[in-house]
Amino acid sequence: MRRPKWLAAAVIGWAALARPAPAPLVGRGPRPLRITPSAIEVRLLYRVPPIRIEGEAAAGSLVVVVVRGEQKEETFNKKVRAGPIWISSGKVHVAGAPSVFLSFSSAPIDSGPPRQALDEQALTPAGIRRLIRVDAGGDPVDEEALRANYLSLKTKAGVYQVHNGGVELGRGEGSGVRFTVRFEWPRKAPPGTYTVTVFEWNGSELKPVAETTLPVLETGFAGWITEFAARKPAQYGIACVLLAVVAGFGIDFLAARMFPRGRRPVH
Numbered sequence: 001m002r003r004p005k006w007l008a009a010a011v012i013g014w015a016a017l018a019r020p021a022p023a024p025l026v027g028r029g030p031r032p033l034r035i036t037p038s039a040i041e042v043r044l045l046y047r048v049p050p051i052r053i054e055g056e057a058a059a060g061s062l063v064v065v066v067v068r069g070e071q072k073e074e075t076f077n078k079k080v081r082a083g084p085i086w087i088s089s090g091k092v093h094v095a096g097a098p099s100v101f102l103s104f105s106s107a108p109i110d111s112g113p114p115r116q117a118l119d120e121q122a123l124t125p126a127g128i129r130r131l132i133r134v135d136a137g138g139d140p141v142d143e144e145a146l147r148a149n150y151l152s153l154k155t156k157a158g159v160y161q162v163h164n165g166g167v168e169l170g171r172g173e174g175s176g177v178r179f180t181v182r183f184e185w186p187r188k189a190p191p192g193t194y195t196v197t198v199f200e201w202n203g204s205e206l207k208p209v210a211e212t213t214l215p216v217l218e219t220g221f222a223g224w225i226t227e228f229a230a231r232k233p234a235q236y237g238i239a240c241v242l243l244a245v246v247a248g249f250g251i252d253f254l255a256a257r258m259f260p261r262g263r264r265p266v267h
Contacts, residue, residue, distance in 0.1 A: 031056050031210040035196065040185060040216040053181040055198055055210055062105065062112040062201040063167045064123060065181050067214065069099030069159075070192050078136060093135040094150055097128055100159045100189045104166030104181045113206040121199065121206060125151050125160065158186045191216045 034054040042048065057063045073095040077088045103109070103123060110118075119127040129151060134143045154160040163183070170178035198210040 031198065033196065033198065033210050033212050035212065035214055038214075040214065042191060042216060042218045048185040048187075051181075051183055051185055051214075053196060055179055056176045057169075057179055057198070057200055057209070058202060059175055059177045060202070062107055062109075063169070063179050064106075064109060064199040064201070065104045065167055065179075066123060066197050066199070067100065067102040068195045068197070069101070069189065070194075071096060072099050078139070078141070090137055090139060092141065092146065094132060094146070095135070096131040096133040097150065097154075099192070100186065100194060101125075101128060101154070102161050102163075102183065102186075104163045104183070106165070106167040106169050106179065108164040109162075112201045117201075117206040121208075123199065125155075125162065128160075157188045159189055161186070185216075189216065191218045 032055070036052040036054075037049060040048055040051075053065060073093055076092045076094065078090045078092045079086045079088060105112075109123065113123075115126075118124050119130060122128050122131060129147050132147045132150060134141065134146050151160065166181060166183065168180045168182075170180065192215075194214040194216060196212050196214055197208050199206055200209050
């Protein structure tokens with residue numbers, strides 16, 4: 001039986017609409033990028049699909065792709081030893097470092113550009129280490145040890161990562177070659193606007209050739225809670241206290257219903 005032409009056209013049109021459109025080419029510089037997804041939406045369960053970055057680089061060059069977060073000051077408790085125990089003694093403020101640093105290269109990065117060029121562009125943890133500013137309120141501290149501990153803390157949290165060989169190079173097309181980066185977004189990365197930069201090393205010069213942004217947004221209930229806490233911190237604090245009180249009474253009520261005084265198990 002022959003199907004009507006309009007039915008076949010409707011099926012084809014539905015399939016075209018159901019197929020996700022490719023992410024557009026974005027970015028500044030001579031070589032545009034394609035990032036999929038173009039924005040990360042963080043919901044209550046923080047389920048983020050794998051990130052894919054695609055672009056084009058000069059054939060024969062070492063390619064480095066870096067994802068950086070915004071610089072934010074962080075405050076830590078300063079610990080001092082008092083006999084056999086450690087106690088808090090003031091605060092230490094750390095600034096100058098990106099909140100997230102993800103580096104991917106087509107080959108071991110130390111095999112290409114010289115150390116000075118890498119440090120100037122802050123493409124390695126050692127380069128980031130030079131950016132870190134430590135303020136202990138005038139108290140004497142070992143700043144180098146604090147910088148090393150800060151980098152170790154970020155690495156263990158998964159927000160500082162270095163992947164040698166994380167850039168996959170495809171077949172060349174004339175003077176260019178396609179590259180792809182695939183990775184999982186760090187679960188502890190905070191919402192914000194991240195910068196994605198592509199560098200090329202041609203044997204004599206290390207230069208950025210493409211740059212774009214990757215927004216990470218909290219949506220749904222998690223986004224509402226964050227916005228409420230930022231706009232009305234006093235009301236947010238009161239609501240948290242009331243919620244804790246209600247939860248406490250609720251647990252006590254359930255325990256009384258489940259284990260009446262005359263029926264409580266004997267220990």
